[in-house]
Structure formats: structure tokens, C-alpha cells
Amino acid sequence: METTPSESLVAFRANVEAALLGKREAVHLALASFIAGGHILLEDVPGTGKTTLARALSAGISGTFRRIQFTSDLLPQDIVGVHILDADRKTFVFSPGPLFANVVLADEINRSNPRAQSALLEAMSERQVTVDNRTYRLPEPFLVIATQNPFEQHGTYPLPESQLDRFNLRLRLDYPDRESELRLIREDTLLTVRDGIPPVLFPEQVRALRAEVDRVTVRDPVIDYIQRIVAATRAHPAVRLGASPRAAIGLKSTSQALARLDGRDHVTPGDVRRAASAVLCHRVFPRGGGGGTETASAILEEVLSAVPAPL
Structure with missing residues (x-):
């Protein structure tokens, strides 16, 4: 018997949570962004589960998945594709790049040069790419999950404001709690991802879930x-x-998705506050260029404390 989108979503969430121990809230927010149609930036030190979460999200979808390893010598055409000469037909044909997939993992995105980073701009905002004045639609659903290490500066190129604004939310996973880390050491749940999480969501179900969120x-x-x-x-x-x-x-749609994940048909102020940090923090830029994430987080906390919520 075919499962409903809601049943598949429950199984999807359980599989992702099993692969990423002790990160239930991060998984919840990532799933909310996913069913809201928003791209995700995972930011933290190495070994905290960024790529594991990205792989778990992509593995649970019965669609196409491509990984792009961003390096300093990556070119835009390596991402979006290029026109090549078909000698038999005596014409140029388009050879799609790895961006043409349902889920794209942009690994260590801040290690590539700004030209390569900018190749994602049109794709992330308009779900299409333009190559040699020709426009090509990307598959639906289309999701970019990017990872970066914010503490390593050598050989990196910070994402500009315009690029950061394309990401619906940014998640920092942090280290697991003691019990989760002990279980991780005992069981090595990374094997779950390496051995394969069963795909439980089909592209048409993702589209149905997004319609429900709306x-x-x-x-x-x-x-x-x-x-x-x-x-x-x-x-x-x-x-x-x-x-x-x-x-x-993005804050509105993510709040709607959180309400949907909790089985409600309406958004509460609590949903908004819950999503606010992940959705807004990377879009708030303090004066002087110092402080980074911590300063932006403190500012956002002040804002949330100062703005009264509706009754």
C-alpha cells in the first residue's frame, strides 16, 4: 500500500534523526526548511555532522543527488554545465553540470573563488541557470545544502551578503551531548549514512508537502x-x-513548515521565535565587521526580547 506524504515525512524524520544523534532540533529545522523549499547552510567545525546531515537528507529522497566539492580552482562551468560541439549533428549541445539534481551538496563552499560561488546565485533564487544566453530549468524539487567551516580562514573566500541571503537558514550543529557522543562512539552511526538510508520521499510527495505548507x-x-x-x-x-x-x-514559510511538522494548521508566535535565529542570524551584519555570528546572535536575542509577540 502506498504511503501518504505525511507518513513518508514521519519516516524521513526518524531516519535522519537516527543518523545524527543528539541533534533533534537541528534536524527539525532542516526538515522545515526543506519542505518549505529553502536552501540550507550548515556551518561548524569539522567532524560535527555537517556532511552527515546533508547526506542523510539527500538519501531519504528518491531523487537525484550530486555532490560538488568546492575548491579554489573550481570554475562556474564545472557547476552549471557547458555547451559542447556535437560533431555528428554539427551543432552545440548542452552538457548539464552537477547542479542539475534534486539535492545538491555544495561541500566546503567557502573554499571556492567568488566566481564559482556566484554560479549558484541564479540557481538558488530562480531554479534555473543561464549558459551562453540560454536558460535551462532545474529539476523540481531543487535544494542546495552547503557546508562550511567558519573558523578556518586560510584559503577561504567568505560568502558575500547576496549569497548568504539565498540560504533560507543557517544551522550550527555544535558538539553532541555526552550521552549522544558515547552512543556515537559505541555504534558509529556514520555507518548508517555510509550503508544507505532508504529513500522514503518521492519528488511528487515533496511537492505535495510544500503545497500543504503553503x-x-x-x-x-x-x-x-x-x-x-x-x-x-x-x-x-x-x-x-x-x-x-x-x-x-523565509521566516514566514519556515514557521509554516514548523507548524506543519507539529501537526498544526496555523502558525503561532512560538513557531516564529523558534525559526528566527536560524533564518535571520546570517542575514544580520553588525557594524565594524567584527563579532561575526556571536554578535549577530546577541543582536537578534535583543530584538526578539524587545518586539512583543501577539497574544
């Missing part, structure tokens, strides 16, 4: 709450560049 009700007071939060990030005296309108839309 139908989750967001009442006007909650929409007003979202707008006041993003506006407050722009007005904060310590902020050089605050959250964009795209960030506000």
Missing part, C-alpha cells in the same frame, strides 16, 4: 510580528545591514 494559516497579527522583527534588525544601532524582505518571507 496552506498553513498565518494570521495577520503573526505576519505583523514577523515584519516588526525584521524591521527591528534594520533599525538596531549596532547593525550595518539588517534582514531583507526575502528573510521575512
Whole structure:
């Protein structure tokens, strides 16, 4: 008997949580972004599960998956594809790059040069690429999961604001708690990912889930709450560049997805607060260029404390 999208989603979440011990909230937010159609940036030190989470998410989908290892010599055509001469037909034909997949893992994205990074911009925002003035649609669903190590600066190229804004959320996984790490050492759950997580979600089910997310009700007071939060990030005296309108839309859709994952048909202010840090923090840029993530997080905490939630 064929499973429903909701049943498949439950199995999908259980499989991902089993592969990434002690990261339930991170998995929950990643799944919310996924069913909301938003790209994900995983940022933390090596060995904390960034690639494991990306692989687990991609393995659970019965679609195409490609991994792009970003390096300093990567070229845009290595990502999007290139036109090559077909000698028999005496014409140029398009050879798609690894970007043409349902799930694309952009591993260590900040190790590539800005030209290669910029090749993702059109794809992430418009689900299409343009090569030699010809436009090619990407498959649906289309999701980019990128990883980067924020603490290693040598040989890296920080993502510009325009690129960061294309990511719906940024997750920092941190180290596992003691019990989860003990279990990880005993069982080596990385083998779960290496041996293969069974695909339980089909592309058409993903599209159905995204339609369900769009139908989750967001009442006007909650929409007003979202707008006041993003506006407050722009007005904060310590902020050089605050959250964009795209960030506000992402906060709304991620909140809808969180409500859907919790089995509700409406968004609460708690959903908004729960999603706010992951959706907004990488889009808030403090003055002076110092402080980075920690300063942005502190600013966002101030904003969430200062903006009253609707009753």
C-alpha cells in the first residue's frame, strides 16, 4: 500500500534523526526548511555532522543527488554545465553540470573563488541557470545544502551578503551531548549514512508537502510580528545591514513548515521565535565587521526580547 506524504515525512524524520544523534532540533529545522523549499547552510567545525546531515537528507529522497566539492580552482562551468560541439549533428549541445539534481551538496563552499560561488546565485533564487544566453530549468524539487567551516580562514573566500541571503537558514550543529557522543562512539552511526538510508520521499510527495505548507494559516497579527522583527534588525544601532524582505518571507514559510511538522494548521508566535535565529542570524551584519555570528546572535536575542509577540 502506498504511503501518504505525511507518513513518508514521519519516516524521513526518524531516519535522519537516527543518523545524527543528539541533534533533534537541528534536524527539525532542516526538515522545515526543506519542505518549505529553502536552501540550507550548515556551518561548524569539522567532524560535527555537517556532511552527515546533508547526506542523510539527500538519501531519504528518491531523487537525484550530486555532490560538488568546492575548491579554489573550481570554475562556474564545472557547476552549471557547458555547451559542447556535437560533431555528428554539427551543432552545440548542452552538457548539464552537477547542479542539475534534486539535492545538491555544495561541500566546503567557502573554499571556492567568488566566481564559482556566484554560479549558484541564479540557481538558488530562480531554479534555473543561464549558459551562453540560454536558460535551462532545474529539476523540481531543487535544494542546495552547503557546508562550511567558519573558523578556518586560510584559503577561504567568505560568502558575500547576496549569497548568504539565498540560504533560507543557517544551522550550527555544535558538539553532541555526552550521552549522544558515547552512543556515537559505541555504534558509529556514520555507518548508517555510509550503508544507505532508504529513500522514503518521492519528488511528487515533496511537492505535495510544500503545497500543504503553503496552506498553513498565518494570521495577520503573526505576519505583523514577523515584519516588526525584521524591521527591528534594520533599525538596531549596532547593525550595518539588517534582514531583507526575502528573510521575512523565509521566516514566514519556515514557521509554516514548523507548524506543519507539529501537526498544526496555523502558525503561532512560538513557531516564529523558534525559526528566527536560524533564518535571520546570517542575514544580520553588525557594524565594524567584527563579532561575526556571536554578535549577530546577541543582536537578534535583543530584538526578539524587545518586539512583543501577539497574544
